Amino acid sequence: xxxxxxxxxxxxxxxxxxxxxxxxxxxxxxxxxxxxxxxxxxxxxxxxxxxxxxxxxxxxxxxxxxxxxxxxxxxxxxxxxxxxxxxxxxx
Numbered sequence: 432x433x434x435x436x437x438x439x440x441x442x443x444x445x446x447x448x449x450x451x452x453x454x455x456x457x458x459x460x461x462x463x464x465x466x467x468x469x470x471x472x473x474x475x476x477x478x479x480x481x482x483x484x485x486x487x488x489x490x491x492x493x494x495x496x497x498x499x500x501x502x503x504x505x506x507x508x509x510x511x512x513x514x515x516x517x518x519x520x521x522x
Contacts (some may be wrong), residue, residue, distance in 0.1 A: 454504055458500050461497045466487045468487050469484055471483070485503070501514060
């Protein structure tokens with residue numbers, strides 16, 4: 432009988448040991464599939480940000496429109512949720 436090795440536990444997602452969730456600004460590119468939406472994370476940084484695919488269930492209906500802006504909150508366990516931006520003109 433062959434025993435599968437246990438997968439090593441992954442450390443929590445933190446920046447410099449900070450236990451708070453990551454809060455990343457995001458801009459919607461569009462809905463690409465039946466259940467996914469493509470966004471750009473940190474669009475103001477560097478050369479235009481990083482493309483990222485989210486489940487459509489995570490993003491509220493009114494924020495699925497292209498160019499909508501919100502904050503993606505990534506918890507230490509890897510789960511993601513969306514918060515509206517409080518800046519005037521966003522969201």
